[in-house]
Amino acid sequence: MALPLNGKSGTTGLLLSPNSVLANALLRSIDLMRPRVLAARPERIEFVVGTQINGAPHLGTNLVQTAAFLLAKIARREFSIDTMVRFGALDNAPHDVVLDPETHHAYQQTYFHALGKDKVGELIEGYYRAFFDSLSEATGTEYAIETYTGQQAAPKFRAEFLRTLERIEDIRWWLAPSHGVVHIRVPCPACGWAEKRADRTKLVRLDEDGATFTAVCLDHGDYEVHIDPEDDQPYLDLATLYRNLVKERAFGRDPGTLHVMMKGGDWAFGCQLVDGALGALGTPPAAMPMRIFTPQVLAPTGAKLSKSLLREQGKGVLPADVEPWMLDTTAWPADVDDYVDTLVWLVGELLTDPKHFFRSFTVKELGRLMTARPSSFPVRAHEMGIYKRYFDLIAQRKKTTEIRVNDSSRRKIKEGSLIRFRCQGDELITRVTRVARYTSFEEMFDHESVASVNPMATREEQLANIRQIYPPEREALGVVAIGIELVDPLSTTATAGVTRTAPRPGAAPLR
Ligand SMILES: [Zn+2]
Incomplete structure (x- = not known):
């Protein structure tokens, strides 16, 4: 069961950039x-x-x-x-x-x-x-x-x-x-x-x-x-x-x-x-x-959008395309999470191709891009890539414990967090039911149900598999066992908070 919930990133035709x-x-x-x-x-x-x-x-x-x-x-x-x-x-x-x-x-x-x-x-x-x-x-x-x-x-x-x-x-x-x-x-x-x-x-x-x-x-x-x-x-x-x-x-x-x-x-x-x-x-x-x-x-002249230029020359140097929030981003007409989601989306689009990232943009073009962003964002979730066989087990609700090393991004995971698992262009969303931290994979398996991690393999087989993925220096960060339950996509797209609908300030008439 694969859920094409949010599609792939990289909007076709959004950006045109020459090679460099x-x-x-x-x-x-x-x-x-x-x-x-x-x-x-x-x-x-x-x-x-x-x-x-x-x-x-x-x-x-x-x-x-x-x-x-x-x-x-x-x-x-x-x-x-x-x-x-x-x-x-x-x-x-x-x-x-x-x-x-x-x-x-x-x-x-x-x-x-x-x-x-x-x-x-x-x-x-x-x-x-x-x-x-x-x-x-x-x-x-x-x-x-x-x-x-x-x-x-x-x-x-x-x-x-x-x-x-x-x-x-x-x-x-x-x-x-x-x-x-x-x-x-x-x-x-x-x-x-x-x-x-x-x-x-x-x-x-x-x-x-x-x-x-x-x-x-x-x-x-x-x-x-x-x-x-x-x-x-x-x-x-x-x-x-x-x-x-x-x-x-x-x-x-x-x-x-x-x-x-x-x-x-x-x-x-x-x-x-x-x-x-x-x-x-x-x-x-x-x-x-x-x-x-x-x-x-x-700016349209090719000069960098600069506050000191503004202070020296006054607002007259600015084109009509410059919206107030571009100069003072605290003036963005929605909340800070909305602004951040828009920027993360925008920079994510630029990063899809080095041609788009290693270049400059006029204020007008950035305004156009930020207007072109989707009006609803995928919900914020921790993201994890995962192998196909484990992805399928989660989709079948047979795998209810996910094991990772406890690096800085995992330290933020807590009960109730959402995790988006990605595999070969497919994704699914789970909710965290519990979090347990251990010093090693051995200690983890002393406390966690082996079958909930993978019902198809023994403890020894799983340990061998995990240690192929994580070398000792990664295991040394500690181990986190994350209880997960699949979130039903039908119940989440509209009401349960898995899609956020954002206002579109970029689409407002120019002030
Ligand atoms: Zn003095």
Whole structure:
């Protein structure tokens, strides 16, 4: 019994994209990661997204984030490696900039210094928490949020920074090709303001104890700060390229984890300079960052949809196609789960073919696509691929216990959750009746009914089968036994919550 409940993904004819060098080399977008995964054999993969927190997120920002969660889900399945999303909130974005009227030196204050830790936390909660919780649930992917302020205070980041400082002559033209002056901002300890271009910030001493800088404050005159890996003070505010260099070098020292930098496509140009600096530092190939560039959202002129452009030029630069939620996604006219489901659907469609994913989209085209989404979504369910013989046993209601290793996506499964089993284009939906966790397959079979896992095989045969699927390092994650009951598709399509009907804000007349 196979239920063509939700059909296959990939709407025929929805998207037209030309071929490209990269798309031509890949069957599927996820294949881009394969050479690194095979070379590094990591224990886990973390998808890293950094976002400035100066204002409400726009569509381009949420697109990168959605791609990170969705790729984490796909990579977990594809490579049988646990994955998560690491979100970096860049609270060092400038909050205010002033000019010294006498010397014309520019001074700036970061969001962290202007608002403080608690207010920054409230901003992140307000803009991102509900969105990430919903994405996390929709993709079965864990996430962590950290701020730049937290990163720069960590010994690992500071030690890495000090190591790059020893080689500053080798990297400074990569980080500042026009003048060779790297912007290391060390805010005044008395007021938190720093020279924007670090014009008068000088490195005066560098030894095994750390680095000492002198700088000049607008209000407090000359001051001196000392950066030491063991101390989380004073604040170290690195300009974008330098920050990325230090962050990526530090990630590269973690052999067990592959970090995948998720970046909007406009970053592809800037990464040449980061790569130049990584090369100048002699970064070994295995420690070079893996990066995935995501589709850019473009205005009709081909310029990136950008809040700073809006602030500078006013709304006049925007085409009529731009809906309010594209610039401030908290204005989406339905709830956050609906917005997330739409984005996950959209990015899922883009990922069906590398030609669609590794390209850019105008605002107008994205508006068209989001309008073309199905008006009802499949219900949110944990997804699991399964072999045909087990799929058929579940369909016949003969298999009522499913066994998996307890990786991060399984840890979210609880009684009442839904699981969608997929096999060769067919799928069926089950409801979780109970969850039991064990340290090994042996222990699991000491407690679970062998016949409920598979009525056709003995305990010994099943153990042998399971261990062919899961190597010891996967079993070491622990084992979860999931009681399942088939959900009757007739009772679920309309009323029991297996299909959600969503409003279609994209179809509303343009405002
Ligand atoms: Zn000061």
